[in-house]
């Protein structure tokens with residue numbers, strides 16, 4: 001990768017969060033396209049994944065198996081992928097002024113492994129501080145959709161794509177309730193960064209809300 005131009009502004013780091021099937025990947029693609037129309041360079045990436053090692057870990061972590069990984073093992077896999085992703089992709093891109101849009105990040109570990117699996121948020125934040133000390137999202141869009149809608153959408157998608165990434169889809173409603181509560185805790189702690197987007201509506205209406213929030217954030221940043 002090229003050296004950053006001296007004095008260049010670091011690219012913004014924006015993450016998308018929400019339950020499975022809430023529309024993260026759809027909205028990330030739309031936002032990336034719109035930013036490119038405005039002349040920005042954009043890296044679209046995802047977690048777990050984003051690097052060759054991360055994608056291998058994704059397969060290990062998400063495919064259904066006879067014995068589910070122990071919760072701490074699952075969390076360890078997520079952070080092994082994340083540490084590689086931050087060092088090899090996210091920070092080098094930001095250093096060149098490239099916008100980074102990431103489908104899930106540490107908030108997902110806090111919600112799924114911290115709240116959903118009961119490991120607690122503090123353990124997740126500690127691992128982040130140790131393993132990914134430079135990478136903190138500037139802005140996060142949490143796509144808020146009814147649990148039942150999410151489950152239906154992602155089950156349909158799994159059937160259509162014959163995907164093997166079905167481990168979380170087989171979880172109970174109770175599990176997703178805990179995950180959602182975990183996300184809402186993050187919002188209470190960091191309301192400026194963590195924006196809840198009501199995302200039940202049409203794809204393009206949701207995209208419009210995200211764009212408006214982004215503009216408001218950029219205006220606030222410009223004043224600082």
Ligand SMILES: Nc1ncnc2c1ncn2[C@@H]1O[C@H](COP(=O)(O)OP(=O)(O)OP(=O)(O)O)[C@@H](O)[C@H]1O
Pocket residue numbers: 018019020021022023024025026027153154157199200201202203206
């Ligand atoms: N606003 C919407 N209204 C109706 N359907 C939608 C909407 N947004 C996305 N979908 C559809 O719901 C399904 C899940 O969307 P998408 O893959 O973007 O969600 P996701 O949050 O990335 O899911 P996952 O966590 O499983 O990766 C897709 O089939 C998509 O076309």
Ligand SMILES: [Mg+2]
Pocket residue numbers: 024025026103
């Ligand atoms: Mg997705």
